[in-house]
Amino acid sequence: MIKVIDVCKSFGNLQVLKNVNLTVAPGEVVVIIGPSGSGKSTLLRCMNYLEKIDSGKIYIDGQLIGKKEVNGKLVEAPAKEVYKMRENIGMVFQRFNLFPHMTVLNNLMEAPVLVRRMDKGAARKLALDLLKKVGLEEKANAYPAHLSGGQQQRVAIARALAMEPKIMLFDEPTSALDPELVGEVLSVMKELAREGMTMVVVTHEMGFAREVADRVVFMDEGRILEEGTPQQIFTNPQHPRTREFLAKIL
Amino acid sequence: MSGSSGFVWDWAFTIKMLPLLIKGAGMTVLIAACAISLGTCIGLVIALIKVVRNPILNYLGGLYTWVFRGIPLLVQLFIIYYALPGATGINLDPFPAAVLGIGMCGGAYIGEIIRAGIQSIDKGQMEAALSLGMSYSQAMRRIIIPQTYRRLIPPMGNEFITLLKDTSLVSVITMVELLRTAQIYASSHFKPFEMYITAGLIYLLLTTFFTVTFGKLENKLAQSE
Ligand SMILES: Nc1ncnc2c1ncn2[C@@H]1O[C@H](COP(=O)(O)OP(=O)(O)OP(=O)(O)O)[C@@H](O)[C@H]1O
Ligand SMILES: [Mg+2]
Numbered sequence: 001m002i003k004v005i006d007v008c009k010s011f012g013n014l015q016v017l018k019n020v021n022l023t024v025a026p027g028e029v030v031v032i033i034g035p036s037g038s039g040k041s042t043l044l045r046c047m048n049y050l051e052k053i054d055s056g057k058i059y060i061d062g063q064l065i066g067k068k069e070v071n072g073k074l075v076e077a078p079a080k081e082v083y084k085m086r087e088n089i090g091m092v093f094q095r096f097n098l099f100p101h102m103t104v105l106n107n108l109m110e111a112p113v114l115v116r117r118m119d120k121g122a123a124r125k126l127a128l129d130l131l132k133k134v135g136l137e138e139k140a141n142a143y144p145a146h147l148s149g150g151q152q153q154r155v156a157i158a159r160a161l162a163m164e165p166k167i168m169l170f171d172e173p174t175s176a177l178d179p180e181l182v183g184e185v186l187s188v189m190k191e192l193a194r195e196g197m198t199m200v201v202v203t204h205e206m207g208f209a210r211e212v213a214d215r216v217v218f219m220d221e222g223r224i225l226e227e228g229t230p231q232q233i234f235t236n237p238q239h240p241r242t243r244e245f246l247a248k249i250l
Numbered sequence: 251m252s253g254s255s256g257f258v259w260d261w262a263f264t265i266k267m268l269p270l271l272i273k274g275a276g277m278t279v280l281i282a283a284c285a286i287s288l289g290t291c292i293g294l295v296i297a298l299i300k301v302v303r304n305p306i307l308n309y310l311g312g313l314y315t316w317v318f319r320g321i322p323l324l325v326q327l328f329i330i331y332y333a334l335p336g337a338t339g340i341n342l343d344p345f346p347a348a349v350l351g352i353g354m355c356g357g358a359y360i361g362e363i364i365r366a367g368i369q370s371i372d373k374g375q376m377e378a379a380l381s382l383g384m385s386y387s388q389a390m391r392r393i394i395i396p397q398t399y400r401r402l403i404p405p406m407g408n409e410f411i412t413l414l415k416d417t418s419l420v421s422v423i424t425m426v427e428l429l430r431t432a433q434i435y436a437s438s439h440f441k442p443f444e445m446y447i448t449a450g451l452i453y454l455l456l457t458t459f460f461t462v463t464f465g466k467l468e469n470k471l472a473q474s475e
Pocket of ligand 1: 016034035039041
């Protein structure tokens with residue numbers, strides 16, 4: 001479903017991703033862990049081309065992202081094609097990024113109506129179904145500012161799902177939340193995983209990783225140092241850096 | 251002590267001249283309205299070419315602001331009305347010259363106001379919009395720009411007031427508006443006090459209209475959030 005091949009990415013002189021390779025199968029839940037600044041967010045943002053990559057390739061559902069092969073050479077894809085590709089990839093941000101000038105319902109309806117030209121009635125029905133799924137039906141007409149952090153993040157997940165993506169990317173979805181609000185967001189994510197959504201999750205919630213992840217990936221200084229089942233990574237880490245990191249966090 | 255110069259306000263003269271001053275004020279309002287419309291259109295374009303990801307357009311936007319904000323409006327008016335005809339053969343009537351001069355200058359300021367408004371919106375908003383499959387222009391139109399409205403109201407109100415007051419400069423290119431009307435009758439009847447004070451009060455009335463309208467607008471938008 002996702003194939004990251006030899007991806008490199010620098011910001012100025014700082015090389016943030018160094019020949020990263022990662023494959024995610026359909027329906028798989030991959031959790032990325034690693035110290036701050038190791039390039040986790042950057043990798044996630046490259047997957048939907050919010051960041052351009054310097055070299056390497058990323059395939060989503062068999063389609064090359066952000067690039068195009070012309071006469072055997074890789075060139076930047078036209079903006080239009082990048083927009084189209086992003087429709088299949090939902091993203092959830094640490095700071096929610098709900099649209100503050102719209103009601104919850106309109107936050108969910110906006111992209112389906114604008115981008116997919118879905119008819120308003122159908123979009124509304126889809127939005128209400130999704131709000132029900134994340135347990136926030138009664139907040140349909142509220143503005144984001146009037147919701148708790150946990151509620152906002154659940155709306156943000158529903159908003160991404162409204163585009164009916166094939167893949168969901170989560171960048172520390174619970175890091176900005178008060179501890180007592182983390183659970184409600186994680187349980188929505190667990191439900192999504194159970195339904196077979198392909199998910200890539202950057203998180204420090206090791207409990208979630210243990211319970212839900214099919215695979216855990218450890219990143220450090222722009223490289224994937226180790227990957228394996230949660231069992232392998234948490235009980236028998238091979239790389240000294242992984243051990244060091246886990247010792248600090250657990 | 252009182253009336254050491256023997257001055258008495260001439261009410262009869264003031265009242266007689268009032269219709270003429272109001273006619274002049276009509277012209278002031280017309281110039282201001284046209285210049286504000288033009289300035290807002292130019293400002294929108296300038297702001298947009300400054301925020302798109304295109305270095306050439308960014309540069310052109312910067313150039314425009316640099317020139318039209320850096321040269322005094324009075325000099326710009328002189329150039330448009332007196333220098334352009336000789337150099338290019340473009341001969342503008344006073345009215346279009348006035349609107350063009352104030353509008354182009356105002357556009358530079360309004361462009362900066364709108365650009366600052368757009369750039370004050372959290373970057374996460376654009377990213378969220380793009381991640382949902384929106385194009386850059388859809389995201390601008392539906393997500394970013396609507397969020398700037400409330401922030402734009404106070405500085406835009408200020409700018410509109412400035413532009414309205416700037417119309418008093420166009421008397422130098424033979425435009426007969428409020429100030430020029432007052433000037434004509436002040437000197438022909440030796441009544442500078444009555445004429446200029448009355449003109450000043452009419453300007454105050456007009457600018458107060460903007461202050462009140464923009465204040466109401468701000469309150470209204472504040473409620474909807
Ligand atoms: N737009 C940018 N411009 C310059 N440097 C950046 C940019 N974005 C990220 N970086 C740098 O790249 C490195 C990797 O950042 P990234 O956000 O991917 O790390 P992370 O693993 O997500 O860390 P965290 O756990 O703190 O979120 C960091 O050193 C960061 O400062
Ligand atoms: Mg990060």
